[in-house]
Amino acid sequence: MSDTTATSNGQKQTHGFQAEVKQLLQLMIHSLYSNKEIFLRELVSNASDAADKLRFLALSDGSLYGDDGELRVRISLDDKARTLTVSDNGIGMTQDEVISHLGTIAKSGTKEFFSQLSGDQSKDSKLIGQFGVGFYSAFIVADKVTVRTRKAGAAANEAIEWESAGEGDYSITPISKDSRGTEIVLHLREGEDEFLNRWKVESIVTKYSDHISIPVELWQEEQPERDGEDGEKIAAVPGHWQAANKATALWTRDKSDITDEEYQEFYKHISHDWSEPLSWSHNKVEGNSNYTSLLYVPKKAPFDMWNREAQHGLKLYVQRVFIMDDAEQFMPAYLRFIKGVLDSSDLPLNVSREILQDTKVTQTLRKGCSSRALKMLDKLSKDAEQYQAFWNEFGQVLKEGPAEDMANKEQIAALLRFASTHNEDSTQNVALADYISRMKEGQDEIYYIVADSYAAAKHSPHLEVLRKKGLEVLLLSDRIDEWLVQHLTEFSGKKLRSVAKGGLDLSKLDDEETKKAQQEAEQAFADVIGRFKTALGDQVKDVKVSHRLTESPACVVTDEFDMSTQMIKLMESVGQKVPDVKPIFELNTEHQLVKRIADEQDEERFKQWADVLLEQALLAERGSLKDPAAFVARLNNLLLSLAK
Numbered sequence: 001m002s003d004t005t006a007t008s009n010g011q012k013q014t015h016g017f018q019a020e021v022k023q024l025l026q027l028m029i030h031s032l033y034s035n036k037e038i039f040l041r042e043l044v045s046n047a048s049d050a051a052d053k054l055r056f057l058a059l060s061d062g063s064l065y066g067d068d069g070e071l072r073v074r075i076s077l078d079d080k081a082r083t084l085t086v087s088d089n090g091i092g093m094t095q096d097e098v099i100s101h102l103g104t105i106a107k108s109g110t111k112e113f114f115s116q117l118s119g120d121q122s123k124d125s126k127l128i129g130q131f132g133v134g135f136y137s138a139f140i141v142a143d144k145v146t147v148r149t150r151k152a153g154a155a156a157n158e159a160i161e162w163e164s165a166g167e168g169d170y171s172i173t174p175i176s177k178d179s180r181g182t183e184i185v186l187h188l189r190e191g192e193d194e195f196l197n198r199w200k201v202e203s204i205v206t207k208y209s210d211h212i213s214i215p216v217e218l219w220q221e222e223q224p225e226r227d228g229e230d231g232e233k234i235a236a237v238p239g240h241w242q243a244a245n246k247a248t249a250l251w252t253r254d255k256s257d258i259t260d261e262e263y264q265e266f267y268k269h270i271s272h273d274w275s276e277p278l279s280w281s282h283n284k285v286e287g288n289s290n291y292t293s294l295l296y297v298p299k300k301a302p303f304d305m306w307n308r309e310a311q312h313g314l315k316l317y318v319q320r321v322f323i324m325d326d327a328e329q330f331m332p333a334y335l336r337f338i339k340g341v342l343d344s345s346d347l348p349l350n351v352s353r354e355i356l357q358d359t360k361v362t363q364t365l366r367k368g369c370s371s372r373a374l375k376m377l378d379k380l381s382k383d384a385e386q387y388q389a390f391w392n393e394f395g396q397v398l399k400e401g402p403a404e405d406m407a408n409k410e411q412i413a414a415l416l417r418f419a420s421t422h423n424e425d426s427t428q429n430v431a432l433a434d435y436i437s438r439m440k441e442g443q444d445e446i447y448y449i450v451a452d453s454y455a456a457a458k459h460s461p462h463l464e465v466l467r468k469k470g471l472e473v474l475l476l477s478d479r480i481d482e483w484l485v486q487h488l489t490e491f492s493g494k495k496l497r498s499v500a501k502g503g504l505d506l507s508k509l510d511d512e513e514t515k516k517a518q519q520e521a522e523q524a525f526a527d528v529i530g531r532f533k534t535a536l537g538d539q540v541k542d543v544k545v546s547h548r549l550t551e552s553p554a555c556v557v558t559d560e561f562d563m564s565t566q567m568i569k570l571m572e573s574v575g576q577k578v579p580d581v582k583p584i585f586e587l588n589t590e591h592q593l594v595k596r597i598a599d600e601q602d603e604e605r606f607k608q609w610a611d612v613l614l615e616q617a618l619l620a621e622r623g624s625l626k627d628p629a630a631f632v633a634r635l636n637n638l639l640l641s642l643a644k
């Protein structure tokens with residue numbers, strides 16, 4: 001029951017699909033077949049987006065509506081032709097738009113997506129779900145798809161017909177179309193007749209599209225006059241279009257009237273994600289500012305989360321009129337994984353990205369939305385399993401928070417999770433509050449180490465004495481961690497302290513006997529320390545007796561206010577110039593090797609030993625040496641002399 005007519009009025013051209021589209025089509029037809037009815041959700045979702053876009057443009061040019069201001073989507077079924085048609089009176093497309101939107105994939109993350117495909121259907125179907133296939137899903141059930149579209153404001157004879165069998169190419173033909181918008185005709189594959197059944201189609205629309213804010217209508221056949229139960233006559237009802245959905249914007253409805261399924265479907269509609277969200281938070285704020293937000297935490301990170309240019313942000317509405325996608329002004333970058341809708345009554349309808357930049361209203365909304373998102377995460381964190389799933393996907397992004405959002409630093413810090421010496425493995429599941437609850441008597445700082453990998457952190461010599469004393473250490477090894485600890489210096493009144501820096505002082509935790517023994521060692525070793533200083537010269541800032549080693553002979557530490565080794569590496573990796581930071585060299589006077597070197601009388605040999613010890617310590621700390629060949633030569637020399 002199509003209500004538009006179209007006639008061909010020009011030359012047909014054939015175009016090849018972009019290679020990725022061909023690949024995607026093949027994959028989709030095979031991997032998504034068991035979930036085939038979702039094509040209807042995708043097409044209705046696109047149609048409703050097209051209506052939103054037109055409504056937005058019409059704010060400044062009302063003539064775009066022509067004489068058809070009632071935006072809606074219609075689904076018609078034709079038994080004889082075996083077609084299902086989704087038509088809308090939204091924005092429509094020009095020829096160029098048709099070619100770029102329906103012949104290529106212009107999404108960020110496309111490359112990553114294709115590189116992750118494995119050929120395993122169940123795995124790939126999940127990936128495709130995350131990637132979002134949209135329009136192309138029509139080919140799951142159709143062996144030919146015809147799209148007729150006329151852009152709002154264009155003349156009837158400026159319409160375009162796109163047609164394809166979903167294989168290598170598609171055709172484009174200029175046509176005349178008597179109404180604005182897009183009509184998508186699915187020529188159903190053999191065996192897909194269930195999609196010609198009105199009842200079936202209606203039930204899919206209700207399931208997937210109830211929250212769509214414009215009516216999604218199906219044709220209701222004429223009902224002839226009939227007799228009622230008590231013999232009274234019931235008048236005939238002529239055939240008419242009837243909405244199959246509630247057609248009210250979901251977020252404007254009362255929370256108590258919305259089911260979990262509706263929230264989940266709405267998430268899929270706005271995010272183009274196929275998995276359910278992990279959680280959501282729906283809030284109406286009234287008073288000084290007036291807005292509604294509906295925020296979601298996805299289950300999986302999108303393909304382009306690490307792409308700085310990738311779009312993110314909320315879908316912005318002003319008084320229920322769609323204004324823009326990806327309004328990033330309302331979510332700080334460290335919460336860029338949050339999806340959702342913001343509907344403000346305080347912004348003007350003609351608001352633009354530029355205007356949004358620095359209005360007071362934007363700031364208030366951003367504050368409100370960030371705080372809602374953090375509260376939602378806090379709630380999620382009460383469920384350890386769910387929160388771990390969240391953390392594994394998005395933890396690294398959240399770690400950008402303390403540097404970006406000073407006002408919410410403490411709240412963000414409470415949401416962070418770390419690997420720790422308390423655990424056997426590298427799972428990041430220790431909250432700072434857990435750490436504090438396990439602190440030893442007399443301990444008033446939170447100890448951490450930052451290294452290149454979990455293994456390097458866990459086996460670092462700096463941990464030796466802390467392990468002996470039973471002190472827990474957070475093991476940090478994500479790229480962002482050094483940046484994080486620069487900005488997160490305190491939590492709940494407790495300082496965060498690097499165990500690889502000079503300022504570490506565990507003497508408060510030592511008993512009198514240990515302190516005395518340490519003092520004696522320092523005195524007894526004063527001469528040897530002096531010899532090491534002479535031997536190492538300006539390679540080091542200082543040489544000290546170590547109180548942090550039990551197994552290793554020596555280690556290097558960074559002076560408290562110098563740049564840490566990890567920070568130096570981070571800066572070097574992005575090509576930044578770094579200052580030449582000299583380490584403090586610490587010796588374990590209890591170690592056999594150190595004792596032997598102390599007995600060495602030949603100053604030449606002593607220097608060789610001192611150099612090797614320093615280079616070993618640097619290697620353990622930095623993972624590389626400035627001159628590794630010299631180290632190997634020196635070591636071989638010493639081994640040779642020992643073997644003699």
Ligand SMILES: Nc1ncnc2c1ncn2[C@@H]1O[C@H](COP(=O)(O)OP(=O)(O)OP(=O)(O)O)[C@@H](O)[C@H]1O
Nearest residue numbers: 046047050092093101131132133134135136182272
């Ligand atoms: N009914 C329609 N009216 C106007 N434009 C449309 C319509 N359907 C699709 N388009 C255009 O084609 C583009 C591609 O659609 P498609 O469904 O493949 O991807 P998408 O909706 O952008 O994202 P996703 O793939 O995540 O669903 C849309 O962004 C839109 O510009």
